[in-house]
Amino acid sequence: MTRKYSHFANEKAKLLLDILANKSIESEAYQKTMLNLGTHLGDAILTAIPNQQCSVYLACTVEDADFLARGMLSSLEENLKSVAFACFWNKRFSPFEIDDLKIAPILKKYQEPVEKKVNYLVVVKSIISGACVVRTNLNDLIQKVEPEKIFIAAPVIYYTAEEKLKSQFEKDIYDKFQFFYFAKDDERTSEGEVIPGIGGMVYDRLGFKGQDEKNSYVPELVKKRRSQLLPV
Amino acid sequence: PKSIADDFKNQYALNESISKTSQLYLVVSDEGLKNKLEQNLPSEIKPYSQVIYFSYQTNVVAFYQENAEFREAIVYLSAFENPAPDKIEAVAKAILGAWTLMNKNGVPLMDILKEAQKCSPSYIRSFALDCQLDPEVKNILDRIPHFSYNLTKGFLQWSYGNGLQEGAFSDSIDSDRFQGFQDWVKRNRPTTYEEIEGLLL
Numbered sequence: 001m002t003r004k005y006s007h008f009a010n011e012k013a014k015l016l017l018d019i020l021a022n023k024s025i026e027s028e029a030y031q032k033t034m035l036n037l038g039t040h041l042g043d044a045i046l047t048a049i050p051n052q053q054c055s056v057y058l059a060c061t062v063e064d065a066d067f068l069a070r071g072m073l074s075s076l077e078e079n080l081k082s083v084a085f086a087c088f089w090n091k092r093f094s095p096f097e098i099d100d101l102k103i104a105p106i107l108k109k110y111q112e113p114v115e116k117k118v119n120y121l122v123v124v125k126s127i128i129s130g131a132c133v134v135r136t137n138l139n140d141l142i143q144k145v146e147p148e149k150i151f152i153a154a155p156v157i158y159y160t161a162e163e164k165l166k167s168q169f170e171k172d173i174y175d176k177f178q179f180f181y182f183a184k185d186d187e188r189t190s191e192g193e194v195i196p197g198i199g200g201m202v203y204d205r206l207g208f209k210g211q212d213e214k215n216s217y218v219p220e221l222v223k224k225r226r227s228q229l230l231p232v
Numbered sequence: 233p234k235s236i237a238d239d240f241k242n243q244y245a246l247n248e249s250i251s252k253t254s255q256l257y258l259v260v261s262d263e264g265l266k267n268k269l270e271q272n273l274p275s276e277i278k279p280y281s282q283v284i285y286f287s288y289q290t291n292v293v294a295f296y297q298e299n300a301e302f303r304e305a306i307v308y309l310s311a312f313e314n315p316a317p318d319k320i321e322a323v324a325k326a327i328l329g330a331w332t333l334m335n336k337n338g339v340p341l342m343d344i345l346k347e348a349q350k351c352s353p354s355y356i357r358s359f360a361l362d363c364q365l366d367p368e369v370k371n372i373l374d375r376i377p378h379f380s381y382n383l384t385k386g387f388l389q390w391s392y393g394n395g396l397q398e399g400a401f402s403d404s405i406d407s408d409r410f411q412g413f414q415d416w417v418k419r420n421r422p423t424t425y426e427e428i429e430g431l432l433l
Binding site for chain 1: 316319325328329333348354396397400402432
């Protein structure tokens with residue numbers, strides 16, 4: 001088991017990753033750690049955005065919205081003129097439990113209106129392993145927006161994730177990819193859990209009782225931003 | 233050496249000998265080759281032979297984009313008029329999964345589809361006739377501000393805030409789960425989107 005750190009991983013980020021990997025940490029502390037990692041990841045991304053006038057569209061999944069994505073958003077919004085936001089509720093499964101048929105259809109989504117052409121589309125996820133969810137959501141996003149650059153960000157990725165994701169898109173799309181992560185791991189359990197990864201199944205660690213409960217959740221971030229766009 | 237034409241001729245003769253009417257197809261993954269084989273199809277076997285082009289792709293969404301016939305079939309089978317990539321993938325993989333596990337001899341196509349529909353979500357259209365919302369449920373949902381919906385091929389597709397949020401109920405309106413949703417709506421009589429959003433999955 002060999003973990004490789006990227007040049008974005010300072011001592012603070014490494015410490016936060018160690019906290020995640022510690023399975024004895026309770027969900028509240030885990031959530032705070034994800035929030036902090038999000039901020040650090042946002043700071044890393046900002047090093048690649050030259051101009052605060054740039055248009056940025058940040059997309060995440062429902063379980064990451066109030067923690068990792070919220071942290072990233074706070075960093076981006078502090079330094080950029082505006083950031084639009086999208087959130088996806090995916091159901092990840094293999095039809096008839098056939099592993100090769102993994103899918104992650106979008107049950108519902110929250111998508112803020114944005115100009116068709118954006119400078120940066122940022123897709124953030126707590127961990128990128130098989131990349132099924134990121135691929136699905138990215139495919140959906142590029143039906144509506146034309147980004148100049150696509151930043152794919154996660155605290156931890158599996159070592160084959162970058163190539164796997166690139167192989168799912170045409171050259172004109174994957175040429176826009178830039179990956180931002182703190183650690184790259186090269187081991188997975190037979191069930192597909194990355195080791196040490198982010199310390200197990202993220203839904204459980206964040207305090208959700210499995211995928212169904214996660215999908216019933218409406219992030220505070222979505223409620224807050226929605227109320228500003230659409231008064232109740 | 234024997235040719236493919238010989239094989240086709242012999243196969244047809246064998247089918248005839250056991251009173252089976254048949255058409256024979258040669259499937260190739262190169263369009264140029266398909267055209268060439270078609271042009272040179274021996275007249276002897278032409279009445280019962282065809283060449284079909286089935287392109288090679290590494291993923292089903294790319295195949296859908298490449299192959300118009302397959303695309304039309306998936307669009308027809310899906311619960312959407314214009315399915316998004318993730319819904320195309322769900323329909324295709326649900327069918328592929330059902331096909332993989334089934335006994336492939338003498339299986340009616342409808343049985344394959346029904347098996348595939350057991351996958352949730354499959355986003356395969358409902359074949360039930362007369363898919364209508366309970367009028368009481370319709371009345372309640374119609375009064376929810378900024379909420380709109382339609383029934384397409386037996387599925388409830390909805391939007392909130394003019395597309396700010398959107399989705400589709402995972403099961404068709406003739407399913408037990410959707411009936412449960414309707415029962416909940418009638419019992420609780422929601423007046424806001426916030427009250428129902430956790431159930432619109």
